[in-house]
Amino acid sequence: MPNYEKMSDEEIARQVLIDKELIRVLIERYERRLRAYIVKISGVDQDASADILQDAFIKAYLNLRDFDDQQKFSTWIYRIVHNETISHWRKRRRENISLDATEAEKIAADLDILRDVQNNLDATCISRVLGELDEKYRSILILKYFEERQYDEIAEILRLPAGTVAIRLRRAKEKFSKLYTKICHK
Amino acid sequence: MSQINIADQVVEKINGEKIAPHTVGYFYARRSVIFAVAGIAVMTGALAMATSIHNISGADWKFFRAGGGSVWSYIGASLPFVWLFFLLLFGLISFLNFRQFKTGYKYPLLIVLAAYVGLTFLLGVGLWRLGVGHFVENKVAAGVPVYRNMACAQARMWSHPENGTLSGQVMELGDEVIVLNDWLTMDKWRVLVNSSTKFYAMNNLQLGDKIKIIGIAQDGRIFVAGEIAPFQTGCSCGCNGGMKKHGTCGGK
Numbered sequence: 001m002p003n004y005e006k007m008s009d010e011e012i013a014r015q016v017l018i019d020k021e022l023i024r025v026l027i028e029r030y031e032r033r034l035r036a037y038i039v040k041i042s043g044v045d046q047d048a049s050a051d052i053l054q055d056a057f058i059k060a061y062l063n064l065r066d067f068d069d070q071q072k073f074s075t076w077i078y079r080i081v082h083n084e085t086i087s088h089w090r091k092r093r094r095e096n097i098s099l100d101a102t103e104a105e106k107i108a109a110d111l112d113i114l115r116d117v118q119n120n121l122d123a124t125c126i127s128r129v130l131g132e133l134d135e136k137y138r139s140i141l142i143l144k145y146f147e148e149r150q151y152d153e154i155a156e157i158l159r160l161p162a163g164t165v166a167i168r169l170r171r172a173k174e175k176f177s178k179l180y181t182k183i184c185h186k
Numbered sequence: 187m188s189q190i191n192i193a194d195q196v197v198e199k200i201n202g203e204k205i206a207p208h209t210v211g212y213f214y215a216r217r218s219v220i221f222a223v224a225g226i227a228v229m230t231g232a233l234a235m236a237t238s239i240h241n242i243s244g245a246d247w248k249f250f251r252a253g254g255g256s257v258w259s260y261i262g263a264s265l266p267f268v269w270l271f272f273l274l275l276f277g278l279i280s281f282l283n284f285r286q287f288k289t290g291y292k293y294p295l296l297i298v299l300a301a302y303v304g305l306t307f308l309l310g311v312g313l314w315r316l317g318v319g320h321f322v323e324n325k326v327a328a329g330v331p332v333y334r335n336m337a338c339a340q341a342r343m344w345s346h347p348e349n350g351t352l353s354g355q356v357m358e359l360g361d362e363v364i365v366l367n368d369w370l371t372m373d374k375w376r377v378l379v380n381s382s383t384k385f386y387a388m389n390n391l392q393l394g395d396k397i398k399i400i401g402i403a404q405d406g407r408i409f410v411a412g413e414i415a416p417f418q419t420g421c422s423c424g425c426n427g428g429m430k431k432h433g434t435c436g437g438k
Contacts, residue, residue: 017207020197020200020201021197023193023196023197023200024193024196024197027192027193027196028193031192031193050191050192053192054192054195054196054199057192057196058196058199058200058205061196061200061205061207062205062207062208063207063208064207065207065208065209065210065212065213066208066213068288155291155292156291159285159291160291161291161292161293161294162292163294164294
């Protein structure tokens with residue numbers, strides 16, 4: 001029996017075409033991160049995030065023969081999950097984004113509001129601010145600061161030119177700062 | 187919901203609904219459609235470009251200036267707006283289609299449009315040299331009344347004998363007299379040509395030629411030609427006898 005723990009995601013993805021049960025290995029590796037990503041960009045509850053993730057993995061299974069060996073499985077599955085989440089989120093009313101203090105620090109550090117983030121109230125406030133942003137700005141901030149993706153990975157997940165990613169990230173930070181000042185510094 | 191449940195649910199759904207990965211053939215077919223759309227967009231753009239070049243190459247700034255036209259009226263009379271609109275439309279279609287390619291998303295809109303315009307320009311020049319632009323212009327004008335009316339709207343700018351401009355199709359040709367059918371009124375004009383008449387971008391006048399003239403109108407529908415140039419327009423709708431007032435083919 002091959003030792004799947006030592007195999008890369010890409011190698012396992014190829015094997016799923018032979019033995020579909022192996023999709024469990026990929027789900028196990030990615031479930032926690034992907035569910036957190038789904039919740040952050042859409043604010044849906046845990047049950048809904050599980051439904052979205054299930055649909056995303058079914059879609060990934062359907063399109064497995066289109067998965068290119070040159071791609072990273074990680075960016076590929078994130079793109080599918082992102083598209084499924086947006087598609088699901090647009091059909092439902094948006095709910096509140098929820099962050100903890102550690103997560104709030106990640107974004108606050110870059111936006112020079114770290115000094116305020118010690119107060120738990122501001123972690124909640126940062127969550128509110130993220131919830132107020134347009135989905136395209138929220139997604140890019142979450143990919144950059146919570147998923148810690150590089151620009152080229154963000155470009156591949158969102159299917160945008162690299163230049164557009166840089167511009168959109170700059171705008172997202174500007175809008176975040178303005179909203180933060182408006183909502184959290186009343 | 188626990189970690190194991192999602193994996194169980196996914197495998198259960200795959201087995202229960204007998205879901206199978208799309209075949210290689212499915213992806214080849216999808217890519218073929220994308221390539222086909224790309225090809226159609228480029229070829230349509232090249233045709234639009236060839237026809238635009240045909241229309242623009244028929245405009246003559248010196249001739250227009252001699253008639254007292256301004257830069258803006260020259261642009262308005264010369265630019266093939268319909269074809270430029272189609273070029274832009276298919277440019278946008280090609281951009282949206284290009285994004286469907288695996289790495290297509292990496293290229294911004296301006297770069298894709300610039301590449302599209304460049305490629306259609308090169309192809310369009312080739313098609314124009316083969317006479318395709320002229321052919322398309324006349325065929326579309328003959329078959330599409332709306333386009334014919336637009337082509338004729340531009341042609342009408344050259345049909346104001348009271349202001350010294352006249353255009354139409356050569357119906358009879360003599361040594362010093364041309365009988366011209368005005369496509370606005372369908373009136374037959376006797377155009378007097380002499381040694382001081384200047385010809386632009388044309389060597390010999392022939393029966394059926396579409397021309398525009400700057401000169402002086404006289405009583406009895408006589409027009410003394412000062413300058414004559416070819417008139418590349420679809421306005422004649424491919425038939426003899428000029429145009430009716432409302433712009434449809436005359437047939438006389």
